Amino acid sequence: MNLATTNKILIQGISESEHHYLTEMQGYGTNLAAIVTPGQGGTTLRGVPVFDLVEQAVAAIHNIDITLIFSPAHGVLDAALEAIDGGIRQIIVITGGIPPLDTVRLLRKARATATIVIGPGSTGMIMPGKLLLGIQNPHFFSPGGVAIVSCSSGLTYEVALTLTQSGLGISLNLNLGRDNILGTDFYQCLEFLQADLGTEAILLLDHSNSGNNNLYLDSRLEIDKPIVAYVAGYLLPGEKQVPEIGSVIASQFASTVATTSNAKMKINNLKKSKIPVADYPQQIPDLIKKAISLHKK
């Protein structure tokens, strides 16, 4: 991930009812460089030039850093392929509920072209006071040194408020998305967070219904910043996976159940990596403070 407040941002497939997100991002100082809406090329929206094709936007505005995709679920694959074709290598897919086989195709293309995909179903990211990409409500966050990586929006807001109340602020919050197959997982964010100068500590927020391989961390974790985690849903009874769909036989050999993740297993993995895990959200600020002071010693 390559993030800077000067990043040139492209917006794809945004509908009229979502235009207020543009205003919100611009108000935050985000550099919206171009919008692609087929059929509306040549116009401007909130002072931003609109193009019919990504290739036209790329030709007019050089070096676009990131695209945010708002297209309807069934148009996301096409929009993302168009962005990759236009040379854009960082994609945040805001739209969720993408047909899984479209996501499979998109991620295959992304791997082949070294493109970073956040989401699908990501609310985007925020560096409080600096940069807003996506649809997060910036009013929940105050600037500080804690980076939050999460696949849940309401829980993140809850925790961000708790952190603010205890005098801790946020360096950035990255939402990985709510779909069952995701382009980026926690593990892949750590390298970037290690390098981020504004980040003093890292908070991983996960839950038992999240998709993908999130939190399959191992002890080889090479990161020189304190990490704290919370995994919601660990007290729910009977987390045994009953395949609701598909065949009982097939489910023994393929993870045909979308949410195969298990909160207790995740917590065990975290503890093996010596990462403190909070029992409830209100405990998080204390754990972070403790982890930071231990780390300084």
Next chain:
Amino acid sequence: MLEVYYQYLKMDLLEYQAKELFREQGIPTLPSQRIDQPSDVKDLCIPYPVVLKSQVRAGGRGKAGGIKFVANTIDAIAAASSIFSLAIMGEFPQVLLAEAQYDTEQEIYLAVALDYQLGLPVLLGSAQGGVNIEKVVEQMQQVIIDQQFSSFYARRLAIKMGLTGHLIISVSQLVEKMYRLFIAKDLELVEINPLAVSSTGELMALDGKITVNDQAIARHKNLRELAASNLQVSDWRLGLGRWKILNLEGNVAVISNDNGLGLATLDSLYQARTKPISYLTLPNNHLSTHLQEIVETLPLDLDQVTQLKGLEVILINIVGSRELVHTIQQAVIRYLQSRGESTTTVTAVDRTERPTASRSVRDRIRSKPLTANRCPRFVLRLVSPEEVTVSEDLAALPVVWIADLPSAIAAAATFTKGKK
């Protein structure tokens, strides 16, 4: 409104529907005929003996008596009547399938599935197919489709399964057809079990299963129609719509606007030694239409959950924008006002105009008189970074408004304990 509920239903197609898709794709199936009522078997175009099969989604229909072999019309009518009146796992068949019999030399298992853990499709195959799951599983082989599909993946599966000679070619060609179907229709699963191999090496899909992907179904009109025709009242009653049931002995229901937040709320209830009965995550997206969706569906959600016997408290924990918080507050007020405080019966009268399809299903649910329970207490915790106006209407309703989570949890716990 039915639209909303599509995404929460299981979308297994019935065998006869799966076989229609197989035929379109050139996967061999036996001559068969759909039977809508017992008398239909008089007009059977397939020569006896035939097999009559109950068309239900539940597994194990053979053992339950849902499959019968018949040799003449008289037997067939009797068998059809008995299968129609036999519920399998609570599901009555609306249709039977009459099918020719087949001489089988070997039975094979084949499937194409989407593996969510890998984020990739996989091919599955076992040289031992059939109803004995353990035997099937013992010999199961898997091939991951990690790049663009090509025929060699299917041949790789056939070889791993230990097939030899011509079967390598014919089975791998069939697997390829299954894969094409899987991609063309955006499926979760295509399964053939058993795939019969005759003494002459001919292949025949004797039973099939197709699971439709709910996020992709909107772009497949024919799949939507097939899946909609399978909707049963039991889906709505047993499944309680979008509610997830945790423990019917419990007495707190949780509504939140986010998966993680909802689960954190449940954890906190368990920590306070309070038993949640069920929980609901409101649809969560960035479109402004989603607020309208909540207004429309929340009353139905609340109707459903208040039918649970032990329910004492509904804890609504929402953290989001001011608009969201306001919408939910208003929806709860309107629900409680329309229900009336001294509720003794829930009327079967529809509250608002709805599309005909959804009305018919809802009326079917409500045709049984509801024994209305006492109205549960509501604990509202609606948090927004902007100022939230608390409506004066709340004062007259069984609602408490609490801003911080630990206190809201404590309130829910107190209400449940006070009533025991």
